Amino acid sequence: MSLSEPGVPASSGVDVVSAADDDDFVCSTSETLFVAIEKCLDNGLGTCLVVEGERLVGRVSLDDIARAVHHGALLNPGLDHFMANFADQRRNDISLEKDVLRPVVDDLGRLVGVTIDRSAQFVQIARPDMSHDEFRSVLDAFLSSWISSKGPYVEKFEDEFRSFVGAQHGVAVSNGTVALHLALVTLGIGPGHEVIVPDLTFAATINAVLYCGATPVIVDVDPKTWCMGLAEVKAACTPRTRAILPVHLYGRPAEIGPIVRFAKERGIFVVEDCAEAHGARYEKRPVGQFGDVGCFSFYANKIVTTGEGGMCLTSDPEVAKSLRVLRDHGITPSRSYWHERVGFNYRITNLQAAIGHSQLWRIDSILARNAAIARLYENAMTDIPGVRFPPKMDAKCTPVVWLACVQVPAEARNEILSRAQEAKLEMRPFFHSLSSLPPYEKYASDCPHSAHLAATGINLPTQRAVDEQVVGRVAEVFRAVLM
Numbered sequence: 001m002s003l004s005e006p007g008v009p010a011s012s013g014v015d016v017v018s019a020a021d022d023d024d025f026v027c028s029t030s031e032t033l034f035v036a037i038e039k040c041l042d043n044g045l046g047t048c049l050v051v052e053g054e055r056l057v058g059r060v061s062l063d064d065i066a067r068a069v070h071h072g073a074l075l076n077p078g079l080d081h082f083m084a085n086f087a088d089q090r091r092n093d094i095s096l097e098k099d100v101l102r103p104v105v106d107d108l109g110r111l112v113g114v115t116i117d118r119s120a121q122f123v124q125i126a127r128p129d130m131s132h133d134e135f136r137s138v139l140d141a142f143l144s145s146w147i148s149s150k151g152p153y154v155e156k157f158e159d160e161f162r163s164f165v166g167a168q169h170g171v172a173v174s175n176g177t178v179a180l181h182l183a184l185v186t187l188g189i190g191p192g193h194e195v196i197v198p199d200l201t202f203a204a205t206i207n208a209v210l211y212c213g214a215t216p217v218i219v220d221v222d223p224k225t226w227c228m229g230l231a232e233v234k235a236a237c238t239p240r241t242r243a244i245l246p247v248h249l250y251g252r253p254a255e256i257g258p259i260v261r262f263a264k265e266r267g268i269f270v271v272e273d274c275a276e277a278h279g280a281r282y283e284k285r286p287v288g289q290f291g292d293v294g295c296f297s298f299y300a301n302k303i304v305t306t307g308e309g310g311m312c313l314t315s316d317p318e319v320a321k322s323l324r325v326l327r328d329h330g331i332t333p334s335r336s337y338w339h340e341r342v343g344f345n346y347r348i349t350n351l352q353a354a355i356g357h358s359q360l361w362r363i364d365s366i367l368a369r370n371a372a373i374a375r376l377y378e379n380a381m382t383d384i385p386g387v388r389f390p391p392k393m394d395a396k397c398t399p400v401v402w403l404a405c406v407q408v409p410a411e412a413r414n415e416i417l418s419r420a421q422e423a424k425l426e427m428r429p430f431f432h433s434l435s436s437l438p439p440y441e442k443y444a445s446d447c448p449h450s451a452h453l454a455a456t457g458i459n460l461p462t463q464r465a466v467d468e469q470v471v472g473r474v475a476e477v478f479r480a481v482l483m
């Protein structure tokens, strides 16, 4: 298969893969279901064609296998047994028009190649990219019986992720929201304290402040970075300000160096919300390394996922100790059932950490793929009037692509989104500004940049299924409305 961008399959219409390259998409009945599962995961299609010798006999998919597992399909793992007992309805249906993966068969019924056609595929905005490696790790964790928060993968993942970001300590937790809450409680944030948050973010950022009984102070975002900047922070700072909570939105680093320097001078804490920015850098240093605590989410749509999950990073050993105690019911590690504080159960499981461990091995290729997808969108849509791509950032900032973003005229957005839905493409509007949401009315402030982004932004599908053909379909939706 030709690759026009590293990590992104080229596909102008139907992508033909010759028999010599088709190993990723084809299993033999002499192989096992486990081989089929791993190939279906690794090829990103969730399906493989099945041959007996050279003759095409059907197809197998992860959905079929999942349905058959409870009927004992794995007890006899031969693929021939599976095809005979669980997949027979598919036998006569092997060239289903609607399938993305289709066989090319010669007159003798021999498979001579495969084609990949995404012209009618439903493409979700994001989708976890799981390889055979995640599958093996999660099986390992499951079979070991360490399925709760004790077990080797938790510490392994903490250590690998903190070292990826370049922090001294990693404390893995159940999700990104509790990572933020845990960080704020650990730093002593509570009633009477003000915490500065940006107007444009996912609501978990402000919720974490409210959980502590502190007062959120909403500031506008900078139109170039889409994140809070030093100017906004300075203007909002009062003697009651105890913490600043910058969000690196959509993979774009906030002006974190200057914000942290300012906060240090004033004795204010900084908690970074890095949920959407794994691997982004400011002045060449990864985000999550700057603040007193850096918080990450590993929800299923994030760059690295554990299903649900999160992590607090810090380089302060006392903060790390306190994060660990509060994560685990406030119990002193060296004394059974001795609760030194009112803590939480914010632990992650070994099963989740096992997935994270394997995901992290592949983060560079996931980031390269997302960046390549964003470039494909930009190339395909630059000529469409009204479509704007994210502003280029200063040389100090190295953004990553979490979800590809565009802005369109506000009055055209709803039609674009509904046409996308008709075209079986999932696109989403940007977050609503916090100031416009009912629960935060009391804290609302005038944030014109955030309001404009919230009214004009669209996230585009950014996941493994996005190739040139899908980008072409997306561009067509925008063209139909805007040209």
Ligand SMILES: Cc1ncc(COP(=O)(O)O)c(C=O)c1O
Binding pocket: 175, 176, 177, 178, 201, 202, 204, 205, 247, 273, 275, 276, 297, 298, 299, 309, 310
């Ligand atoms: C900016 C931001 N902060 C916090 C979170 C919360 O993370 P989680 O869903 O893992 O609780 C998310 C996303 O989900 C997010 O996008």
